[in-house]
Amino acid sequence: NAGVTQTPKFQVLKTGQSMTLQCAQDMNHNSMYWYRQDPGMGLRLIYYSASEGTTDKGEVPNGYNVSRLNKREFSLRLESAAPSQTSVYFCASSVWTANTGELFFGEGSRLTVL
Amino acid sequence: QQQVKQSPQSLIVQKGGISIINCAYENTAFDYFPWYQQFPGKGPALLIAIRPDVSEKKEGRFTISFNKSAKQFSLHIMDSQPGDSATYFCAASKTGANNLFFGTGTRLTVIP
Numbered sequence: 744n745a746g747v748t749q750t751p752k753f754q755v756l757k758t759g760q761s762m763t764l765q766c767a768q769d770m771n772h773n774s775m776y777w778y779r780q781d782p783g784m785g786l787r788l789i790y791y792s793a794s795e796g797t798t799d800k801g802e803v804p805n806g807y808n809v810s811r812l813n814k815r816e817f818s819l820r821l822e823s824a825a826p827s828q829t830s831v832y833f834c835a836s837s838v839w840t841a842n843t844g845e846l847f848f849g850e851g852s853r854l855t856v857l
Numbered sequence: 858q859q860q861v862k863q864s865p866q867s868l869i870v871q872k873g874g875i876s877i878i879n880c881a882y883e884n885t886a887f888d889y890f891p892w893y894q895q896f897p898g899k900g901p902a903l904l905i906a907i908r909p910d911v912s913e914k915k916e917g918r919f920t921i922s923f924n925k926s927a928k929q930f931s932l933h934i935m936d937s938q939p940g941d942s943a944t945y946f947c948a949a950s951k952t953g954a955n956n957l958f959f960g961t962g963t964r965l966t967v968i969p
Contacts (some may be wrong), residue, residue, distance in 0.1 A: 847902075
């Protein structure tokens with residue numbers, strides 16, 4: 744039972760380079776998310792996709808683009824990486840009911856921009 | 858602007874002691890308050906959650922206390938164990954929003 748799988752786990756980029764973080768979930772969830780985690784800042788939402796075919800900006804979308812390729816996959820792209828984008832990135836998917844909700848996270852992708 | 862404020866940033870507790878982490882929010886539309894636990898190198902995982910129709914929820918050694926009038930909620934870990942050493946995040950959401958706003962996290966260390 745894989746859950747949420749992110750690739751790559753580690754990446755080092757130079758300023759101005761581009762890259763795509765891949766995420767896939769096998770739980771048939773409608774909603775998927777990208778968060779970044781920085782010391783003292785907690786988890787901040789970059790983008791989310793409530794369902795296949797839709798995407799919405801979160802708290803910190805600048806410098807990022809996303810693609811909801813299908814129900815399973817949600818990718819995050821950095822077009823021109825900056826040192827401020829050095830962070831640990833988490834993909835998540837979720838199931839929501841009328842009263843509760845739970846996010847299932849991947850193990851993270853650690854990105855360093857030099 | 859941080860939607861959910863969390864304190865303390867770090868906490869050291871002796872084995873067997875009580876760990877207390879506090880959170881506060883401003884948006885009165887929030888009606889779902891989960892706590893997530895994260896071990897080093899892993900993603901966060903849901904620990905326990907509460908809705909504002911109750912003032913307390915207990916699951917084993919973990920208890921959420923909720924004060925609707927003060928717009929505050931807290932996590933209590935009774936009989937803290939070294940295995941509880943992790944980072945804890947509070948969060949808040951409103952029904953139908955399908956996303957969560959997280960606090961800044963508390964790094965808990967339980968000393969044997």
